[in-house]
Amino acid sequence: MKKKIFAILGIVLMAISALPAHAGAPRDAVEENVNKVLSILRDPKLKGEAAKETKKARLRALYDVMFDEVELSRRTLARNWNRFSPSERREFVLLFKQVLEKAYIDKILAYTNERVIFDREISRGENLAEVHSRVFSSGKEIPISYRAIMKNNTWKVYDVVVENVSLVQNYRTQFNEILAKSTPEELLVTLRKKVKGP
Amino acid sequence: MSGEHRSADKRIPSWRSWLIAGLAFVFLAGGCAHGPKQAQTTQTRLTIDSAASRSALPPPESGASVRTEGREVSVAAPATPVAAPSANVAPLSPAAAAARTEPTSSPTAAHRPEVGAQKDGEEAAGEADRDLEGDFLASDDEEEADPAAGPREEALTIADPWEPFNRAMYRFNDRLYFWVLKPAARGYAKALPEGVRIGIRNVFVNIAFPVRFVNCLLQLDLSCAAVETGRFVINSVWGLGGLFDVASDEAINLPRQRRDLGQTLGIHGIGPGFFINWPIIGPSSPRDTIGLMGDILMDPLAWVPPWYAATGIAAGYRLNETSLNIGDYEALKEAAIDPYVAIRDAYVQHRYHRIKQVMDRK
Numbered sequence: 001m002k003k004k005i006f007a008i009l010g011i012v013l014m015a016i017s018a019l020p021a022h023a024g025a026p027r028d029a030v031e032e033n034v035n036k037v038l039s040i041l042r043d044p045k046l047k048g049e050a051a052k053e054t055k056k057a058r059l060r061a062l063y064d065v066m067f068d069e070v071e072l073s074r075r076t077l078a079r080n081w082n083r084f085s086p087s088e089r090r091e092f093v094l095l096f097k098q099v100l101e102k103a104y105i106d107k108i109l110a111y112t113n114e115r116v117i118f119d120r121e122i123s124r125g126e127n128l129a130e131v132h133s134r135v136f137s138s139g140k141e142i143p144i145s146y147r148a149i150m151k152n153n154t155w156k157v158y159d160v161v162v163e164n165v166s167l168v169q170n171y172r173t174q175f176n177e178i179l180a181k182s183t184p185e186e187l188l189v190t191l192r193k194k195v196k197g198p
Numbered sequence: 199m200s201g202e203h204r205s206a207d208k209r210i211p212s213w214r215s216w217l218i219a220g221l222a223f224v225f226l227a228g229g230c231a232h233g234p235k236q237a238q239t240t241q242t243r244l245t246i247d248s249a250a251s252r253s254a255l256p257p258p259e260s261g262a263s264v265r266t267e268g269r270e271v272s273v274a275a276p277a278t279p280v281a282a283p284s285a286n287v288a289p290l291s292p293a294a295a296a297a298r299t300e301p302t303s304s305p306t307a308a309h310r311p312e313v314g315a316q317k318d319g320e321e322a323a324g325e326a327d328r329d330l331e332g333d334f335l336a337s338d339d340e341e342e343a344d345p346a347a348g349p350r351e352e353a354l355t356i357a358d359p360w361e362p363f364n365r366a367m368y369r370f371n372d373r374l375y376f377w378v379l380k381p382a383a384r385g386y387a388k389a390l391p392e393g394v395r396i397g398i399r400n401v402f403v404n405i406a407f408p409v410r411f412v413n414c415l416l417q418l419d420l421s422c423a424a425v426e427t428g429r430f431v432i433n434s435v436w437g438l439g440g441l442f443d444v445a446s447d448e449a450i451n452l453p454r455q456r457r458d459l460g461q462t463l464g465i466h467g468i469g470p471g472f473f474i475n476w477p478i479i480g481p482s483s484p485r486d487t488i489g490l491m492g493d494i495l496m497d498p499l500a501w502v503p504p505w506y507a508a509t510g511i512a513a514g515y516r517l518n519e520t521s522l523n524i525g526d527y528e529a530l531k532e533a534a535i536d537p538y539v540a541i542r543d544a545y546v547q548h549r550y551h552r553i554k555q556v557m558d559r560k
Contacts, residue, residue: 099533099535100533102532103529103532103533104529104533107525107529140522163548164547164548164550164551164552165543165544165547165548166547169354169543169547170540170543170544170547171535173354173355173539173540173542173543174534174535174536174539174540174543175535177536177539178535178536190535191535194535
């Protein structure tokens with residue numbers, strides 16, 4: 001009887017370890033990338049205004065590694081994604097990335113001494129996971145979760161949840177309202193202006 | 199306690215009665231005109247949610263299934279500004295605000311719900327053509343295979359029948375922030391180092407202990423009430439009158455319980471109704487407005503006589519809080535395509551999770 005249980009356990013363990021989800025834990029992937037971001041921000045060689053562009057360029061490269069920008073855009077547009085032509089989608093992905101960069105890059109560059117702690121990860125299905133972390137800044141603790149999807153054996157982030165507010169959901173609400181009244185092309189015009197703007 | 203209350207009642211200044219009467223009128227009028235339908239939807243949803251979470255086995259997908267049934271689901275959310283724009287929209291009463299405004303603290307991290315309901319919505323979008331990663335040319339056929347995406351993605355929304363008023367109040371609050379609050383907070387921040395301002399915040403939060411304690415009880419959560427009592431004693435004594443939040447330190451690990459009356463009402467199945475953006479107070483709903491008024495009445499600082507002293511304390515709290523959050527609202531505004539909608543949605547998400555977190559614990 002005992003042997004049988006062990007045999008079953010063994011099979012179960014083997015089955016679990018064979019699951020693709022174990023190709024790399026999402027937490028490890030996200031943590032590794034966040035640590036890379038922090039090391040760029042804290043790099044003593046990159047100080048002052050002059051090094052700002054270098055930092056930005058490195059962060060941009062890292063963004064492409066860490067995030068799945070198409071997934072992020074598609075989830076943001078949700079059903080409206082279907083209204084966009086392939087070329088409009090391509091432009092949307094590009095513009096949306098620039099909007100995000102423009103809005104957050106200075107905030108991110110201002111982060112240096114913040115402490116980041118990674119907590120648990122939660123599996124949200126075969127290839128979806130949510131990784132919880134906390135950032136300590138000015139005596140406050142800010143919970144930040146990364147939602148990641150696994151494709152081609154790599155975990156990539158498609159949504160960031162800061163203090164329970166999902167970035168994707170927040171933009172989706174905005175785009176939904178805009179696209180209820182205007183066409184995809186009109187939204188792209190708005191985004192182009194936003195990217196170019198002051 | 200009850201004796202204290204009675205004497206407090208006698209002291210209600212007339213401005214406060216007028217405020218309450220006015221808000222109650224507005225709430226009733228609004229509720230009759232626009233609210234019922236939306237409120238009902240929400241209520242159904244929340245009831246189901248709470249039933250699901252109470253059944254010992256809160257299935258992570260419970261939200262999703264509910265969502266699929268009800269096309270339009272709104273979110274429970276009391277008068278709480280979202281963390282990011284809190285500078286702009288912090289509630290009037292300092293202590294009441296302290297009970298709710300600030301970002302979710304570390305403690306709650308342990309109890310965070312596994313899956314945000316809003317998540318399911320976004321999933322819908324990706325599910326159909328998930329494997330077409332990077333493929334901008336996803337064919338129409340594939341997309342049509344995803345009819346569920348439509349309604350599901352509306353999961354976390356709130357009715358906004360007052361949009362013109364709300365947008366006007368958004369502009370008012372925006373100016374209030376940039377023209378008055380922010381310059382004042384900047385000067386204030388120059389005069390006091392950050393550590394001192396954090397200490398001041400801690401004092402406000404500590405004094406507002408009754409708000410959280412009573413709400414713990416109203417939520418039938420005794421462990422929450424015990425933690426709050428312990429915190430109050432520890433921080434008042436060891437924390438030098440609440441100046442230091444020693445109870446939150448890892449050694450003691452009694453984190454602040456973020457409980458407010460709007461949340462309590464939400465937990466008991468009352469939906470938010472619709473979105474209201476008050477001047478000065480900021481994002482709210484009928485339910486959360488009632489909640490805020492109740493929290494103010496439970497806040498000792500609101501009872502400091504004469505009435506203008508209480509108002510001054512509230513303004514001081516707001517100033518202190520703003521000084522600790524300069525830049526948050528600006529970033530949110532800069533990042534948004536439509537800042538008004540962005541703030542409304544952030545409020546909705548924030549309040550939804552405040553309620554869900556508590557229900558998931560039970």
